[in-house]
Amino acid sequence: MPYQYESYDVVVVGAGHAGCEAALACARLSFHTLLFTISVDSIALMPCNPNIGGTSKGHLVREIDALGGEMGKNIDKTYIQSKMLNLSKGPAVHSLRAQADKQDYSREMRRVLENTPNLIIKQGEVSEVLTQDGRVSGVRTSSDAVYPCRAVILCTGTYLNARCIYGDVSNATGPNGLAAATHLTDSLKKLGIEMYRFKTGTPARIDKRSIDFSRMEEQKGDEKAVPFSFTTSPDSMTKPQVSCWLTYTNEATHEIIRENLDRSPLFSGDIKGTGPRYCPSIEDKVVKFPDKDRHQVFIEPEGNYTNEMYISGMSSSLPEDVQYRMYRSVAGLENAQIVRNAYAIEYDCINPMQLKPSLEFKQIEGLFAGGQFNGSSGYEEAAAQGLMAGINAARKLSGKEPVILDRSEAYIGVLIDDLVTKETHEPYRMMTSRAEYRLLLRQDNADLRLTEKGYEIGLISEERYQKLLRKKEQIEEELVRLGRVMLGTGPEVQKVLADLSSVPLASSASLAELLRRPELNYVSLKPLDPERKELPSDVIEQVEINIRYEGYIKRQMHQVEQFRKMERKRIPDSIDYDEVPSLRIEARQKLKQIRPESVGQASRISGVSPADLSVLLVYLEQHRQRGNGGLL
């Protein structure tokens, strides 16, 4: 018997990394929020790799934190190893990555959710999204309960019609044998939503006691762990860290794989979903790169209270007996005991071009979506979308304009713009090469870029905001000061420079000019700068980066100006592309499908040429003039 339950402002479907951020954002913005999960014990589950961050993903976590999200704080509490990647390269690509204690991570996030006012957690499967006149009106569960609500955020991850496959074994479950959600897809299709079928995979987990680490290279964490969250004190990051281990596949491994390719569901055609190019299975790697005689394999702990080790680099959907031989052919894994098999997972997700940049469905008001459901991959990508979907659902209910980060403001902006504008045929992974203004979008300045926005949204406390303003002020003041303090060519100055193996000054120069010399830095210049006040290290870092890379930064800022001109040219919702004369057919079709919000967004649609844009600009101006004419 169907029955009606009490009503909520927002219902979030799924409590993975996207769902958690979405629910927290809505509840923290004072909306009565109900979070559905198929299993309360799997909140913020990390079903694949045991780490958070990494190249460009670390940036996302910092941005989530700067806007008032939870992921950064949660990993700071539960990391077991911390590493800053790419330190030998420029500051824009420095990327933080932490190994997580998976169970701790999940438990800690659950504790935060359970103690957040306005947030109710409920175990159950949502089977239907209810609408009235093109607007969300509630959800129905598989137990036939109806929950009226004003907004729904779908964060179903990899659970929709999920199927886990290895060899000829195929289980209709979500990750880790958890129940799949089998009803919702049909309901969404009935609402006219276009679905995709994607796949991804995970490697085996192996018992630590069966691994010979003496045959592997130890991979330690950084001596000084760095927090993700701008609110975590760097001094608190003192936990002992665990190591990861590096080993390699070899020709024998590859031979085993090649001999058994015909037994892989990927090659037999049993798996129809599209997999990510970024996370290829080991059989994919062997087939695509036949010249490589070995592939790296990282052995990563799943946590402090388990012997399970994650075998990074060897995801697979080969049959169990082949997996067994394949893993045991790797140096150090000769006696490996597999705890969990590797498997591929297939699931339903949407074509994200059906979403607005606010992550609301274009054709259904009040229906939002985030995470892997939107065709992305990765915990961090999911959390970032969940946060934005949560924020924008809340703003919708308050009658406010959505918050849309553009490509020059945040990796989150790049991520969402790519998803809703460019066709994706595989699970989308964030990459640093996707961010065209990455010199400005550094992980070190995420707070300077976004925390003010977070404050305006209502997810950043007054205290944190004031701290940010103080930091900005200190950076500005110090930049001005360093440009003004001039050094002469006196013997004391030349002596200090000589001691620092730097060439003497030919004529007087400012401290800022000296800072541009690669061999010098802020700290080493102290003897030449007696007036200097004590400044926090994060302020010094910003000052150094700004001075050292000034030329490049200025150039990117100029590009951003050009970019924003086009972003500011809005396209009215009411535009009828059939009325725009002279668009080429391909451009017209794409524009009708995607319905970009600005000329800038239109320019990034493949198949829309510069001439089409010119035509569009002229048409919009015509439209505008007509509109004005009508008012007069």
Add this chain to the structure above:
Amino acid sequence: MKTDVIAAIATGMSEAGISIIRLSGEQTDAVMEKLFVSKAGVWGTADIAGYTARYGYIMDQGSVIDEVLVLVMRAPKSYTRENVVEIDCHGGVVVTRKILDLVIRNGARPAEPGEFTKRAFLNGRIDLSQAEAVIDIIRSKNDLALKNSVHQLRGSLHGKLHEVRDRILRDTAYIEAALDDPEHISLDGFREELENHTHENLAVIDQLIDSADNGRMLKEGIRTVILGKPNAGKSSLLNLLIGDDRAIVTEVAGTTRDVLEETILIQGICLTVMDTAGIRPTSDRVEQIGVEKARKYAKEADLILYVVDSSVALDGNDEEIIEFIRDKKAIVLLNKSDLNPEIGEEELAARTGKKVIRISAAKKTGLEELEQEIADMFFHGDLSFNDEIYITNARQKAALIEASESLSKVLESIACNMPEDFYSIDLMNAYEELGRITGESMDEDLIDTIFREFCMGK
């Protein structure tokens, strides 16, 4: 909003008369400051009032390029509602292009197709009712420009550009792959390799800039294609037109297997004449390619000269050509008209619906009549001269210069020992600029290359 200065040749290009180079934008005075000096010795146009002309010289590094009249219009009283300067020069292909080049070197950029009109409209200068006409202009000019930039680019240059672009893309993909997956891909020792590649790329681009200066990049002029059956006398006609024996003339049918081309002037009108392989079915693979090329060029031609051997009866090959030229501007040339004719002038005129002229390539007769016909067609407007080509060339050159500058910055960054992620910014700039020439956009090239070339990920 500050808009950049755009420039273009406003008049059709021919060897006669006056040509006008038009500039529009906020900073036109800043551009003119560097290249115009009045008779009285005052540099620039800053002191010239709107709707006033001044006589003077266009200067390049101390030497006079041309004696000109400069007309200044001040915003908003101009076609685009921006500051506009028109340079009336003495015309001629070489001088006009030199001045445009100079203007671009000094801070203007070549206008996009239809951009003056677009600005005029966006700045409210053109009436709403004309908006659709504006759109048509943009559309048609862009289509033309695209056709020019892709089809007019000489084959070998196209190949070179692709090579350079490809190399840049691979280098960038390598860097980016290593940035995204530092644990699998190392950049050790890559700087030297990149430095070498970049030097090679720069050499090619700089050579292309030179060839753009010499006008060798694009085929400029009315694209005129000579068509006909093998041995109808096409190559002899080309020789006749250019007045020497450049095209090989033999008695063996099927000699011209590739496409020969020459630029000629007829009464001041510039023609690029292409001699093609005779159209006939053939089993010779090389000749086949030639015949296919002939068809392709004919499709893009502004004018077709169809040569018919009057001593041989029309056959299926002629049928094909006659069908082909039905919707094109064409002149039929009845060659070997001194021999016993198999085909009459009237018959041919009736079948083709085109003007038929009797010539004898061997005896060099009929040439005058042909030249007069071409000139008439041109001056009656039947044959439009494609001035977009010049501006396309200027645009392409500007893109090459941008690409060259970006690659120089890469070398600078390497010399300054900057981290590798800084290189790819300028590499991608160069890649995109070169893409403007070949008409290709970047889209997912980089990501696709990263995944194709490098084994990434966990």
